[in-house]
Amino acid sequence: MAILEPVVVAGSTISKTTLHNEDFIKEKDLKIGDHVLIQKAGDVIPEVVKVLKEKRNGTEKEFEMPKKCPVCGAEAVREEGEAAVYCIGIECKARNLRNIIHFASKEGMNIEGLGEKIVEQLLENKLIETIADIYYLKQEDIETLKKDGKKFAKNLIDAIEQSKNNDLDRLICALGIRHIGTKSAKTLAREFRTIDNLMNASLEDLALVEDIGEITAKSIYEFFKQDQTKDLINKLKKANVNMKLLQNEKTDNRFEGKTFVLTGSLEKYTRDEASKIIEDFGGKTSSSVSKKTDFVLAGEEAGSKLTKAESLGIKIISEQEFEEMIK
Numbered sequence: 001m002a003i004l005e006p007v008v009v010a011g012s013t014i015s016k017t018t019l020h021n022e023d024f025i026k027e028k029d030l031k032i033g034d035h036v037l038i039q040k041a042g043d044v045i046p047e048v049v050k051v052l053k054e055k056r057n058g059t060e061k062e063f064e065m066p067k068k069c070p071v072c073g074a075e076a077v078r079e080e081g082e083a084a085v086y087c088i089g090i091e092c093k094a095r096n097l098r099n100i101i102h103f104a105s106k107e108g109m110n111i112e113g114l115g116e117k118i119v120e121q122l123l124e125n126k127l128i129e130t131i132a133d134i135y136y137l138k139q140e141d142i143e144t145l146k147k148d149g150k151k152f153a154k155n156l157i158d159a160i161e162q163s164k165n166n167d168l169d170r171l172i173c174a175l176g177i178r179h180i181g182t183k184s185a186k187t188l189a190r191e192f193r194t195i196d197n198l199m200n201a202s203l204e205d206l207a208l209v210e211d212i213g214e215i216t217a218k219s220i221y222e223f224f225k226q227d228q229t230k231d232l233i234n235k236l237k238k239a240n241v242n243m244k245l246l247q248n249e250k251t252d253n254r255f256e257g258k259t260f261v262l263t264g265s266l267e268k269y270t271r272d273e274a275s276k277i278i279e280d281f282g283g284k285t286s287s288s289v290s291k292k293t294d295f296v297l298a299g300e301e302a303g304s305k306l307t308k309a310e311s312l313g314i315k316i317i318s319e320q321e322f323e324e325m326i327k
């Protein structure tokens with residue numbers, strides 16, 4: 001935002017305008033202390049049209065994007081090809097709400113009952129401040145948030161307790177490292193086996209992992225370098241949250257080297273469940289059909305993927321056939 005000396009434009013007083021991002025500021029050659037020409041774009045949001053350079057007197061200062069987050073002091077990162085700058089502090093107060101919601105979400109630690117609304121309430125009532133505080137919540141605290149909240153509180157405490165036994169990939173995904181989703185979290189968990197190994201991995205180690213590109217490797221590396229990350233991991237360890245790969249050494253790799261594509265809905269499994277079975281047997285799943293696909297598992301109402309598989313001559317299996325294969 002540009003903070004302006006208040007001025008009346010088209011009937012309303014304007015004291016702020018959007019500056020979008022760092023590039024916009026550079027492009028307009030804006031300096032702190034400048035006079036600017038503004039307009040209301042579409043007559044609503046005021047914006048800077050241009051700098052009135054003739055009004056400069058030499059006291060104007062160059063704007064520099066902060067290198068550290070002004071709220072928490074963690075690194076502020078701008079990635080190649082992106083306009084925005086992000087704070088990567090996992091315990092940052094300005095990002096807490098979103099960080100905690102993501103941590104508890106289905107892709108993350110899957111803590112049922114800990115949705116956006118409850119997280120908001122917990123923060124407002126100062127019952128939690130950072131992610132780790134979730135694991136120190138007491139049933140009595142949660143009960144106060146809802147009318148007749150006893151049952152809800154008990155269920156939530158149970159769900160939180162249960163999440164301590166999650167496998168490593170869930171924890172990795174829950175941390176909300178930029179560019180890391182469920183799939184790459186799984187890869188990282190398999191590759192590094194403990195959070196400490198991942199935390200101590202060099203940039204080179206990370207970049208060598210299959211499917212982890214340079215930008216992602218850098219994002220993981222930067223994330224684990226932050227004091228806030230180390231602090232959070234330590235607190236989670238103290239709360240007995242699982243920090244290592246639980247999957248036993250795979251003994252049955254019957255699907256090794258095989259790629260499956262799932263389409264349509266299955267009767268007995270969700271897509272995630274079926275994918276997990278395939279992966280547990282050493283196979284891979286992909287979202288699109290290609291020549292490299294070995295099997296298309298087709299459920300009810302299978303669509304274009306099925307047609308494509310047929311045209312490529314790829315083996316199509318039914319749910320029943322799949323069940324035979326995994327017996």
Ligand SMILES: [Zn+2]
Binds near residue numbers: 072074087089093095
């Ligand atoms: Zn921050």
